[in-house]
Amino acid sequence: MKKDTLFSKKGIELAEFNFGRDTAEVFDDMLNRSVPLYQELQRMIGEIAAEFAQDGTGVYDLGCSTGVTLQTLHEHINKDIKLMGVDYSQDMLDKCRERLTTMQVSRDCELLQSDLNKPLKINNASVVVLNLTLQFVRPLYRDSLIRSIFEGLVEKGCLILVEKVLGNEPSFNQIFIKFYYEMKKRQGYSKLEISKKREALENVLIPYRLDENRQLLIRNGFTSLDIFYKWYNFCGIVAVK
Ligand SMILES: C[S@@+](CC[C@H](N)C(=O)[O-])C[C@H]1O[C@@H](n2cnc3c(N)ncnc32)[C@H](O)[C@@H]1O
Numbered sequence: 001m002k003k004d005t006l007f008s009k010k011g012i013e014l015a016e017f018n019f020g021r022d023t024a025e026v027f028d029d030m031l032n033r034s035v036p037l038y039q040e041l042q043r044m045i046g047e048i049a050a051e052f053a054q055d056g057t058g059v060y061d062l063g064c065s066t067g068v069t070l071q072t073l074h075e076h077i078n079k080d081i082k083l084m085g086v087d088y089s090q091d092m093l094d095k096c097r098e099r100l101t102t103m104q105v106s107r108d109c110e111l112l113q114s115d116l117n118k119p120l121k122i123n124n125a126s127v128v129v130l131n132l133t134l135q136f137v138r139p140l141y142r143d144s145l146i147r148s149i150f151e152g153l154v155e156k157g158c159l160i161l162v163e164k165v166l167g168n169e170p171s172f173n174q175i176f177i178k179f180y181y182e183m184k185k186r187q188g189y190s191k192l193e194i195s196k197k198r199e200a201l202e203n204v205l206i207p208y209r210l211d212e213n214r215q216l217l218i219r220n221g222f223t224s225l226d227i228f229y230k231w232y233n234f235c236g237i238v239a240v241k
């Protein structure tokens with residue numbers, strides 16, 4: 001796994017965080033070191049997906065990046081499903097295809113380059129995963145994306161939504177972020193790397209509060225939902241149609 005040193009060089013400024021080739025090259029390491037409990041989260045996504053996946057349906061991973069979650073879904077789901085990975089970055093999709101080939105993922109798996117800010121047709125899905133991706137979709141388009149996921153799910157299908165979230169109050173927010181940066185330091189990121197990445201993500205990653213995400217799901221059709229993962233400023237929700 002290539003080490004993430006994207007923000008380690010003094011003087012080199014990344015204007016805005018992006019998901020191009022340099023990021024795709026080191027992305028697996030970035031996920032492992034920047035997302036709290038990432039391996040456990042993967043296992044949970046796999047378990048929940050296996051519970052809700054139905055024969056003869058599609059299982060979607062929106063914002064599939066290098067395909068870590070698609071691999072998890074493939075390994076956990078023992079049903080006749082088609083895997084669909086969607087991402088707007090061709091560099092990520094190239095890495096994803098490479099992974100699926102190396103891991104000899106034999107099952108039907110389609111990768112689609114598409115911008116989630118634009119309408120997306122979801123059809124006959126029993127599981128849709130949005131793992132740390134909705135936060136990059138412009139707020140203006142989040143309702144229509146969640147609505148089309150709800151409409152594209154079969155009865156008893158589920159959406160697995162994981163997001164970075166804001167604390168309910170500024171004081172909680174502050175301490176959660178402080179603990180998050182401490183975690184990143186423990187993972188080997190320097191103060192400079194942490195602050196440069198924070199700046200690069202500003203206006204690119206726009207987190208909601210947990211209750212805002214909950215309202216977003218409810219007003220677009222989901223009535224049955226629960227939290228399955230929470231670590232300071234990170235949260236995972238499962239919502240069932
Ligand atoms: C943080 S990564 C997601 C991590 C991944 N889902 C996982 O399970 O580890 C966000 C991904 O969403 C993609 N993305 C961001 N904005 C997008 C958009 N508007 N349309 C499609 N993909 C987008 C990025 O290219 C990137 O691969």
